Amino acid sequence: MDQEPIPPEFGIVGAGAWGTALAQTLARAGRSVLLWGRDATLVRILNSRRENTRYLPGIPLLEGISFTDRLSEIAEARHAILLVTPSQGLRSACLHLSPFLDPHRAVPLVVAAKGLDAESDQPLSALVKDLIPAHPVAVLSGPNFAKEVAVGLPAAAVIAAQNVALAEKLAEQIGSSSFRPYASSDPLGVEICGAFKNVLAIACGIAQGRHLGDNARAALITRGMAELMRLAKPLGIQTETLVGLSGLGDIVLTCNGLQSRNYTLGIALGEGMKLPDILAQRRSVAEGVYAAAALHRIGLKAGVEMPIVAAVDSILAGHAGVEDVIAKLLARPLKREI
Known part of the structure; x- marks a missing residue:
């Protein structure tokens, strides 16, 4: 009998430069990652060439990364789901992701976009909390150019959550020798x-x-x-x-x-x-x-x-x-x- 596939440790919503770079740094730290892209053509390229030719050309992607155009598969992530869409696309991404999430499992949602909601002027973490209230929300930010993170150059970031214990746990799970996240209790x-x-x-x-x-x-x-x-x-x-x-x-x-x-x-x-x-x-x-x-x-x-x-x-x-x-x-x- 075939075994059910093991869900990834991390799901990433958004296969742009930053989403791909975060997938790369998580895989470099030995984590299993599933990267979601809205564009099925891009996902096929990612699967066949193991390179994001559109946003990070020339950088081979590590074996720990898998690719999908199905948000239902992202919802199975065990440790956290990183939301890495542009700020103006985050509302739509949350509305499409929400039906697949199990509120009893409450996997943390980590906002890795930098901006504000154009409709309400809300911080993006507040928008996510409004749309998906059963899940804890954190924020990932810092001085990071995607290409440098993708190739493994040293970088630091901050992970913030109102519950600083959550931020500390995520920092431990996401961090590596080349990517050092520091915990904060000030997401706003x-x-x-x-x-x-x-x-x-x-x-x-x-x-x-x-x-x-x-x-x-x-x-x-x-x-x-x-x-x-x-x-x-x-x-x-x-x-x-x-x-x-x-x-x-x-x-x-x-x-x-x-x-x-x-x-x-x-x-x-x-x-x-x-x-x-x-x-x-x-x-x-x-x-x-x-x-x-x-x-x-x-x-x-x-x-x-x-x-x-x-x-x-x-x-x-x-x-x-x-x-x-x-x-x-x-x-x-x-x-x-x-």
């Missing part, structure tokens, strides 16, 4: 930082595209941190999160690296390209495009002044041109730094 802070750094990276890219120099980028990063700190106070975000991996760490990476989709999108805007033309040329998603308006609204609701976020939002929405926004920022009255 981790998610706000993850959304904010993408918007700030667009601003830094615009400055680079306009050839404003390294000094301008350093000033933007510093004043961006000031905006983030102001927003953190009314939201109850921990100071340690702001200067941790998901905060300062990810800001340093995303606002300076040419692997950053948001930074390079900002460069293209600064060079004069129109947003629809930039997006039409790209397969991957720059989350800051969707996060800017939501963060602007969150800041207004909290009574917090966020001029850089507002400036990026106005450019992306087509309400102002790059030159006008730069002139307006430079004309702001001088204040005390702190």
